[in-house]
């Protein structure tokens with residue numbers, strides 16, 4: 001695979017910094033541009049960016065000069081971690097000027113010609129790009145990630161939808177503070193507390209989960225048909241979204257059958273051995289008190305969903321807990337994996 005130049009849009013933020021960590025030394029992608037709001041453009045990245053993650057800021061990145069986001073960035077691929085207003089302004093412009101945009105932002109997720117992709121779950125949604133390019137006249141493209149909680153739900157539920165079919169789902173999330181970006185939730189609201197509201201989150205979980213688990217029929221996306229109810233909560237955890245999930249599945253499979261379907265689940269990233277792919281997208285644990293964010297969020301470098309407590313639910317059929325790292329599997333890592341998949345499948349040009 002030849003190396004492609006990549007830009008990180010919103011490189012100073014929570015997700016932008018994750019991209020930098022994941023792309024350091026990447027075999028297929030090299031960072032050629034880092035963008036910021038206009039006030040920091042022209043400044044050295046290392047001088048104006050407080051680094052949020054363990055380990056050092058990569059030296060080569062620290063020395064790069066921040067740029068404003070524009071449509072003529074020197075990159076083939078753009079990883080977008082922009083605030084939504086900036087994404088509305090720039091993502092389509094960049095696609096129009098030939099860039100392949102992999103976005104974490106809500107702006108285009110539900111567009112009827114934009115793939116909302118989890119590389120293991122719905123890889124054939126990438127074929128919507130033919131329609132997108134034709135309809136919009138773009139030489140580039142936009143592919144989006146889902147909301148970080150919707151990714152966690154859909155990744156663990158995908159083998160169950162495939163093996164049995166989902167009829168009903170009730171999900172309660174316990175979402176980390178880093179999901180709100182930096183500085184995120186005020187410390188006096190977050191500490192010692194649970195906030196039982198995250199703006200638009202429950203609606204996004206429902207619509208995005210149905211798009212992820214639905215299909216592309218060659219002309220349009222067809223949503224998966226199941227009833228869905230989400231309760232979304234912000235909890236005092238730094239990284240890692242935990243979700244308790246209750247499902248009614250067709251045929252009422254046993255907990256053992258559910259665990260086996262999850263354990264055996266593999267996708268195109270595993271077949272193609274993509275650089276960022278986890279060996280197993282879902283790890284199923286038997287311990288009675290796992291997964292826990294502090295112990296399990298970094299499983300397979302933060303790219304695997306960790307499921308535990310799979311058991312019968314007297315009201316719904318089956319219930320379990322799923323944990324995913326929100327800024328890696330739920331954001332930057334998922335975008336990098338999507339870009340690797342499209343590169344390997346020849347969808348980014350030769």
Ligand SMILES: NC(=O)c1ccc[n+]([C@@H]2O[C@H](COP(=O)([O-])OP(=O)(O)OC[C@H]3O[C@@H](n4cnc5c(N)ncnc54)[C@H](OP(=O)(O)O)[C@@H]3O)[C@@H](O)[C@H]2O)c1
Pocket residue numbers: 009010011012013014015016035036037038040068069080081082083084086104105106146147148178179180181182183326327330331
């Ligand atoms: N955090 C998560 O877990 C998560 C998960 C999934 C999706 N997302 C989505 O990903 C996006 C980024 O989230 P985040 O958590 O990283 O937010 P964040 O920490 O607030 O970072 C956003 C960054 O964008 C920069 N920015 C503002 N205007 C810009 C422009 N015109 N061009 C380039 N950069 C600009 C801002 O910084 P400067 O002023 O310093 O340049 C800021 O550092 C959001 O749309 C969010 O909804 C986040």
